[in-house]
Amino acid sequence: xxxxxxxxxxxxxxxxxxxxxxxxxxxxxxxxxxxxxxxxxxxxxxxxxxxxxxxxxxxxxxxxxxxxxxxxxxxxxxxxxxxxxxxxxxxxxxxxxxxxxxxxxxxxxxxxxxxxxxxxxxxxxxxxxxxxxxxxxxxxxxxxxxxxxxxxxxxxxxxxxxxxxxxxxxxxxxxxxxxxxxxxxxxxxxxxxxxxxxxxxxxxxxxxxxxxxxxxxxxxxxxxxxxxxxxxxxxxxxxxxxxxxxxxxxxxxxxxxxxxxxxxxxxxxxxxxxxxxxxxxxxxxxxxxxxxxxxxxxxxxxxxxxxxxxxxxxxxxxxxxxxxxxxxxxxxxxxxxxxxxxxxxxxxxxx
Ligand code: TXA
Ligand code: MG
Numbered sequence: 619x620x621x622x623x624x625x626x627x628x629x630x631x632x633x634x635x636x637x638x639x640x641x642x643x644x645x646x647x648x649x650x651x652x653x654x655x656x657x658x659x660x661x662x663x664x665x666x667x668x669x670x671x672x673x674x675x676x677x678x679x680x681x682x683x684x685x686x687x688x689x690x691x692x693x694x695x696x697x698x699x700x701x702x703x704x705x706x707x708x709x710x711x712x713x714x715x716x717x718x719x720x721x722x723x724x725x726x727x728x729x730x731x732x733x734x735x736x737x738x739x740x741x742x743x744x745x746x747x748x749x750x751x752x753x754x755x756x757x758x759x760x761x762x763x764x765x766x767x768x769x770x771x772x773x774x775x776x777x778x779x780x781x782x783x784x785x786x787x788x789x790x791x792x793x794x795x796x797x798x799x800x801x802x803x804x805x806x807x808x809x810x811x812x813x814x815x816x817x818x819x820x821x822x823x824x825x826x827x828x829x830x831x832x833x834x835x836x837x838x839x840x841x842x843x844x845x846x847x848x849x850x851x852x853x854x855x856x857x858x859x860x861x862x863x864x865x866x867x868x869x870x871x872x873x874x875x876x877x878x879x880x881x882x883x884x885x886x887x888x889x890x891x892x893x894x895x896x897x898x899x900x901x902x903x904x905x906x907x908x909x910x911x912x913x914x915x916x917x918x919x920x921x922x923x924x925x926x927x928x929x930x931x932x933x934x935x936x937x938x939x940x941x942x943x944x945x946x947x948x949x950x951x952x953x954x955x956x957x958x959x960x961x962x963x964x965x966x967x968x969x
Pocket of ligand 1: 654656657658659660683684685686719721733736738739740742762763764765800801802803804815849850851852
């Protein structure tokens with residue numbers, strides 16, 4: 619299949635004509651990748667089970683891993699859900715449109731092919747102008763997982779989507795690099811107490827500010843054990859991972875830098891190609907290896923923004939091993955550390 623690449627000229631002044639064909643493809647059961655404020659999504663009509671199946675095929679994704687249905691405005695929510703719990707209403711008021719996904723009891727119109735067989739449906743209203751306009755023009759809720767091959771780091775620019783999806787989908791809409799860089803926060807509001815299933819840019823601190831008590835699904839922090847049943851099925855798969863083995867080094871900054879320098883020297887001596895993930899503050903302190911800064915430690919949003927692109931770059935450089943500094947787990951740091959720890963398969967060296 620020929621994958622067409624369509625570039626949106628000015629995302630501040632989108633014309634409907636630019637997205638008309640993409641919307642048409644979605645309505646007709648085809649696949650269109652598009653930018654959102656978090657990562658690029660791979661869209662299909664969420665109410666069309668056959669279209670949803672094509673998403674799983676293009677991504678190579680296990681079909682028990684449910685998809686998020688994306689909407690463009692509040693009026694599009696009620697048809698998809700059996701009820702809107704109070705916490706869901708308040709969180710929607712506070713953070714929609716934006717990087718927050720909520721899990722609701724599903725209505726009958728949402729097919730099990732979209733929800734991976736679950737009686738709940740995850741819904742998100744993106745704020746990205748391209749995403750929002752495209753969904754509105756499509757006139758259907760748009761199921762969209764991240765537009766990467768299953769297991770690879772999520773795409774934060776159209777080029778990443780092209781690498782993974784060229785020849786497998788009808789169209790890629792290029793709206794430039796995304797803003798946030800890590801996937802949306804997921805909160806389950808279908809039960810008694812809201813539960814955080816995946817950390818993102820709407821932080822646990824913000825959620826608790828809005829609705830009070832919010833539980834945290836243990837799957838966010840813990841490695842998978844024998845009877846590991848995360849509520850977001852996607853959290854059980856190895857994720858966000860570069861091809862190389864990634865190892866996190868955690869502790870006070872001086873010890874971390876010293877240990878990484880030591881390990882890079884040792885492994886380079888054994889003929890490994892070694893990458894280092896550091897920050898602008900520490901970059902000049904590394905003496906060997908392929909050193910990449912993910913941003914400024916003092917501005918964690920820069921780290922979220924660059925993390926997946928750096929992991930993909932190391933794939934291209936075909937490194938064997940990556941050592942990464944670790945980050946604070948507060949605020950956006952919770953999402954950054956969640957993705958990094960999973961990418962590392964929970965391999966952390968404490969110094
Ligand atoms: O930022 C995002 O959320 C991006 C953009 C494209 O919107 N999408 C995204 O989708 O990250 P995906 O499919 O890569 O991740 C969705 C996660 C998976 O871990 C999945 O298991 C979980 O959401 N999920 C979806 N429906 C669910 C449900 N009904 N109950 C619990 N978890 C659900
Ligand atoms: Mg994903």
